Amino acid sequence: MQKQQRPVFHIGEHCSDRDIRSIKVTGFSEEACTIAEFEENHRHEYYEIIWLKKGKGVHTIDMVNYPYSGSVIFLLSPGQMHQIRPQEKAEGYVVKFLPSLFSDGKDLDDYLHGDCLFDNIQAKPVVPVTAAAHAVFEDVLNKMETEFNADETDKERILLAYLKILITHIDRLKKKNCSREAVARDLSLQLFQDYKAAIEKHFRQEHGVQAYAAMLFTEVRTLNTLSKKHLGKTAGEVLAGRILLEAQRELYYNSKSIKEIGYGLGFEDPAYFTRFFKRQAGVSPAEYRNTVQAPAGQRKAG
Structure with missing residues (x-):
């Protein structure tokens, strides 16, 4: 259901x-x-x-x-x-x-x-x-x-x-x-904030860190260094996390098909979207939709 x-x-x-x-x-x-x-x-x-x-x-x-x-x-x-x-x-x-x-x-x-x-x-x-x-x-x-x-x-x-x-x-x-x-005087923080802002604008179309590095006139390795410094994650993990969050929102709150959600997030191949989601979340989109519940499924912020 x-x-x-x-x-x-x-x-x-x-x-x-x-x-x-x-x-x-x-x-x-x-x-x-x-x-x-x-x-x-x-x-x-x-x-x-x-x-x-x-x-x-x-x-x-x-x-x-x-x-x-x-x-x-x-x-x-x-x-x-x-x-x-x-x-x-x-x-x-x-x-x-x-x-x-x-x-x-x-x-x-x-x-x-x-x-x-x-x-x-x-x-x-x-x-x-x-x-x-x-x-x-x-x-x-x-x-x-x-x-x-x-x-x-x-x-x-x-x-x-x-x-x-x-x-x-x-x-x-x-x-x-x-x-x-x-930290505010650290120019590297500004670049990292620019990276996160760029993800927010483009995550539905751009899924590769290289594209964001080009937008920001920097290198992938620089974004990786900054992401690890400020979040303990790679730049790719930060990007994937944003895409995953939006996928979870869509699966949680509406009745779109999994294929439609994947297309809306820039995945032309539904099977690739399923593989991406399972790799990031540990379960398939269908399993996530069937098991997530509120309020029982809500997590407490750590």
């Missing part, structure tokens, strides 16, 4: 658009707008910033459980599957936005891809919020919510400015939490 297809939410669902199509801002007090965050394993077509100001619970993202307590921020990219299961009533804010909000391509790269904040590969999507940062986020998000609900013109431009400020503060906080000030 095939799994029931998991919902994919669009940015216009659940909330009033307030004449703004590319960004939504709301507090958890607006239950009609935030109820989707508690729906069983769903996906979004948009980016999302979720600030849980206090409380505790478990946020499941891509079948991995992230327990949270106190003030935390979660960063989600389009296509990620998630569900918040609070043990205490959630308070905070949700910001949803489309990449089309950034009309400038350089801004898009700088704010969404540059520091891999919204990183589908090997990065924990949760950022603990310090007491000092708590006041900053409260101020910025309160202003964003007020602007979103105001009956004024040019709201999207103002909200984009606030969003850039918010993302910059999150990036600053994430770097402090990870004690990465010294």
Whole structure:
């Protein structure tokens, strides 16, 4: 029996658009707008910033459980599957936005891809919020919510400015939490981040590390060295892991055939896709689809 297809939410669902199509801002007090965050394993077509100001619970993202307590921020990219299961009533804010909000391509790269904040590969999507940062986020998000609900013109431009400020503060906080000030000066880290960003853009079409090395004007051995340094894996393993993650998402949440999923991920030969999946996951796509379950099959983040 095939799994029931998991919902994919669009940015216009659940909330009033307030004449703004590319960004939504709301507090958890607006239950009609935030109820989707508690729906069983769903996906979004948009980016999302979720600030849980206090409380505790478990946020499941891509079948991995992230327990949270106190003030935390979660960063989600389009296509990620998630569900918040609070043990205490959630308070905070949700910001949803489309990449089309950034009309400038350089801004898009700088704010969404540059520091891999919204990183589908090997990065924990949760950022603990310090007491000092708590006041900053409260101020910025309160202003964003007020602007979103105001009956004024040019709201999207103002909200984009606030969003850039918010993302910059999150990036600053994430770097402090990870004690990465010294690492941030390492040019090799930037190249590795560029590699991960390139994978995110092209993993459905390009399955070879050589293609990414050419894009980044570097050598395969350099990408291997950086991947081993920062993740303990080869560059090929990082790439394969991203392809596998997307395959697992597709098998988990919808009713596409295995052949269709393979084609969608750039595998022209269904048999090769099956071999790839089994080599990476230890089971065939069919076996994975038949055995994965939620919540029993969800893994706790280590």
